[in-house]
Amino acid sequence: MTAPVLMETALHESERAGLTLLRLHMVEEESHVDDLWDLLSVAERDRARRFARRDDAARYIVGHARLRQWLGRRLRIAPRALRFTQNAYGKPMLDGLPSPPHFNLSHSGDWVLLAIDEHGPIGVDVETIRPNMSQIDDFRSVLAPEEQHWLDRLPPGPRAQAFARTWVRKEAYIKAIGEGMSRDLKSIAIVDGADGHASLLYDENPAPAGCAWHLADVKIDAAHTACLASRGDV
Numbered sequence: 001m002t003a004p005v006l007m008e009t010a011l012h013e014s015e016r017a018g019l020t021l022l023r024l025h026m027v028e029e030e031s032h033v034d035d036l037w038d039l040l041s042v043a044e045r046d047r048a049r050r051f052a053r054r055d056d057a058a059r060y061i062v063g064h065a066r067l068r069q070w071l072g073r074r075l076r077i078a079p080r081a082l083r084f085t086q087n088a089y090g091k092p093m094l095d096g097l098p099s100p101p102h103f104n105l106s107h108s109g110d111w112v113l114l115a116i117d118e119h120g121p122i123g124v125d126v127e128t129i130r131p132n133m134s135q136i137d138d139f140r141s142v143l144a145p146e147e148q149h150w151l152d153r154l155p156p157g158p159r160a161q162a163f164a165r166t167w168v169r170k171e172a173y174i175k176a177i178g179e180g181m182s183r184d185l186k187s188i189a190i191v192d193g194a195d196g197h198a199s200l201l202y203d204e205n206p207a208p209a210g211c212a213w214h215l216a217d218v219k220i221d222a223a224h225t226a227c228l229a230s231r232g233d234v
């Protein structure tokens, strides 16, 4: 089988100061899934086979194979030769390289997002916006008081959007710091700042303490919302 070629035209890439975000649309990626399979490790193939739903498996294959292609191209290493390890909370990272780039991935609905940062830890999250997100009561356990007050004042439509935006901001942040769902999300507050951009109001247990984080809302489409969290001080 011929080696799959990274389809630049199928990728939406934005880049600034060592930070790159790829937004992969599954409708465009679907026809590449079989070829991308060849890039996965044995462990990744085993995991892909365990998904009950085909679309979950396809998103997984696309995310991990494109990540290998992308990192391989940056590092001039064959994609299949890349080795990964993970931190205590499951955050994947490159293994066996002196100063590897940081990366993170997220998949939901029609989208797979891949983020890479040469300079510091990074987190990305994409979610499908669901109308029931306007029922904030169901989600109070993940909201800090300041976030609840802000969302309670909104009517149902904008509230669902705002909740989804808050959720991806918090997930991108906990993925950037690498602690994942081990963190109590209520202890982290992220709100709209005066300029309308995401602003980390506080993290009661910041690790590493004193870091400045930059949270960027990412435009996807009407059904999805996303956020990219990166170090603002590197």
Ligand SMILES: CC(C)(COP(=O)(O)OP(=O)(O)OC[C@H]1O[C@@H](n2cnc3c(N)ncnc32)[C@H](O)[C@@H]1OP(=O)(O)O)[C@@H](O)C(=O)NCCC(=O)NCCS
Pocket: 060, 063, 089, 090, 091, 092, 104, 105, 106, 107, 108, 123, 124, 125, 126, 171, 174, 175, 176, 177, 178, 179, 180, 181, 182
């Ligand atoms: C990371 C996490 C927040 C992802 O949430 P999600 O919205 O369901 O999924 P996303 O598609 O956005 O992200 C999943 C990707 O994040 C990455 N990831 C996993 N753990 C991570 C962590 N601790 N930090 C950052 N990224 C992580 C992986 O690449 C994963 O993709 P993969 O499973 O295909 O390898 C959540 O699954 C998590 O915290 N997992 C860690 C396990 C854990 O803590 N369990 C709870 C124990 S109390």
